[in-house]
Amino acid sequence: MNLEFTEDQKAVQRLARDFAEGEVRPRAPKWDASGEFPHDLIPKMAELGFMGLTIPEKYNGAGLDLVSAALVIEEVAKACGSVALTLASHNGLCSRHIFDFGSEDQRKKYLPDLASGKKLGAWALTEPGSGSDASGMRTRAVADKDGFTINGSKAFITQGSVGHTYVILASTSPEKKQKGITAFVMEKATPGLKSGKPEDKLGCRASDTAQLSLENVRVKKDQIVGEMDRGFIDTLKILDKGRIVIGAMALGLGEAALAASVRYAKEREQFGKPISEFQAIQWKIANMATELEAARLLVYRAAFKQAKGEKTTLESAQAKLFASEAAIRACNDAIQIHGGYGYIKEYPVERYWRDAKLCEIGEGTSEVQRMVIAKHILGA
Ligand SMILES: Cc1cc2nc3c(=O)[nH]c(=O)nc-3n(C[C@H](O)[C@H](O)[C@H](O)COP(=O)(O)OP(=O)(O)OC[C@H]3O[C@@H](n4cnc5c(N)ncnc54)[C@H](O)[C@@H]3O)c2cc1C
Known part of the structure; x- marks a missing residue:
């Protein structure tokens, strides 16, 4: 390839x-x-x-x-x-x-x-009681002759409070579980749709994350995105692309940690020489560079396949899983290479670690990626 x-x-x-x-x-x-x-x-x-x-x-x-x-x-x-x-x-x-x-x-x-950036978009699948298992979704959209009434709440929604346009997933046929979920598009001003206050987070702190509540929100049939009851099936295709992008985000953070470590290791002297001359530091740098190169190959292999219109469920999960875990290992080593300075905010590496941690959780945790990969390999 x-x-x-x-x-x-x-x-x-x-x-x-x-x-x-x-x-x-x-x-x-x-x-x-x-x-x-x-x-x-x-x-x-x-x-x-x-x-x-x-x-x-x-x-x-x-x-x-x-x-x-x-x-x-x-x-x-x-x-x-x-x-x-x-x-x-x-x-x-x-x-x-x-x-x-x-x-x-x-x-x-x-x-x-x-x-054109006039409006910010948010996308809401996760709920306070359901994350990895979307079939546990409680937000209900009940149909009547004019449209739907939606009640429920959503958790951890990026752009949840600063967003203007929301794609919100709700259960329309609860007995069908994942096959009974529908996506609706609505604007922030929709009566009954409210955002909570932004969450105070470990990392990605300047990205907006908030809960949404939906209380008797009225939507028309033409606000369904895609087909009724197919929202979760479409979501899986969206996540095939989204996970590549989260893999790229992890890669960028890992590379930033590596670059900072190389710079620091050449400048910092202990025992009369730069710490880059110690084998323990060199091996960390070698591991970081090699794992990030492997992550880069997985991320861009998946991206090139997607760009050709091919299905990448397996490749996307592998790219996100490996890149996010490699980024965390790289950030961890970067903090160690910086010693005490790695632990304080004057240097950026502790921020890279906090930001990269999100990549192991958002758009499906590492455990969920392993489930997706195992299902493909085992043919289950
Ligand atoms: C900063 C941030 C931004 C986010 N943005 C959005 C957004 O814009 N839109 C949105 O819809 N969601 C968003 N999310 C939510 C995110 O996708 C979920 O947090 C994630 O999918 C995990 O769901 P959960 O938090 O409910 O954890 P849970 O599903 O409760 O999982 C808890 C733990 O159990 C593990 N686990 C669960 N099931 C299994 C299993 N079968 N086998 C093994 N282990 C399992 C998980 O891997 C995890 O370690 C965001 C989250 C964060 C932190």
Whole structure:
């Protein structure tokens, strides 16, 4: 399989790298400390096409392939996990669900504002009582002749409080479990739809995460995204793409930890020489570099396959699983290489660790990825 980036993909990578270095990296520690959502960055990212990465130009998007989208997320993650997560969920979950499964009317209505950054998108599957097991979903959409009434709540929703356009999954046929879930699109101003206050998190602190509550929310039939009762089946296809992007985010964070470690190991002297001359440090650097290279191959192998329109359930799960765990190992070693300085906020490596931890949890935990992979291998 050819994993060479095209000239266009390399140009997008350079654009994202320059943007991340100039606009994101210098401010990331402050956003991390305050947990403040970087609103002023959204128009700048929109100008570069980052708010509509894979959405076609006719809906104001950048019309990029998934490989380019992954490159953007990787570069942004090197500077700030929070901004990478914002882009990953806005693009890869909300907008993508509307584009892949929405009607032409829904695409025209919602995508231009999302892709131009005028509106932020959120996508809500998880609930307080159901995460890995979506069949335990309690949010119910009850049909009547004019549409549906939805009651329930959603947990850990990225852009949950700052979002404007929401794709929300609700059970329409509870007896059919996962095969009875439907996706609905709605705007923030919908009566009965309320956001909780932003969660105070371990990492990705400047990405907005909030609960949603739905109390007698009225929606019309034309707000169904895709087909009735097929919302979870469509979700699995969305996650096949989303997991590649979370893998790219993990890769970026791991690479940032490696770069910081190489720099520090060459500067820091103990016993009269740079610590990079000690074999214990060299082996850590060698392990980090090798595992991240393996992660890169898995992430971009999956991205190239997706870009060709192939199914990547297995490859996406493997990419996300390996990249997120490799990133955590790399960040852990980076903290160790920095010694006491790795444990304080003056150096970025502890932030990389906190941000990378999300990649082992969001869009399916590492345990869930292993379940997906084992099912494919065992043919169960
Ligand atoms: C910062 C952040 C942002 C998020 N953004 C969104 C979002 O935008 N939209 C959204 O819908 N969700 C979002 N999530 C939710 C995320 O997808 C869930 O947290 C995740 O899927 C895990 O669900 P849970 O938290 O309910 O954990 P649980 O499912 O309760 O799992 C708890 C533990 O049990 C393990 N476990 C569960 N089942 C099994 C099993 N069968 N075998 C082995 N182990 C198992 C899990 O792996 C985990 O270790 C976000 C979460 C975070 C932290």
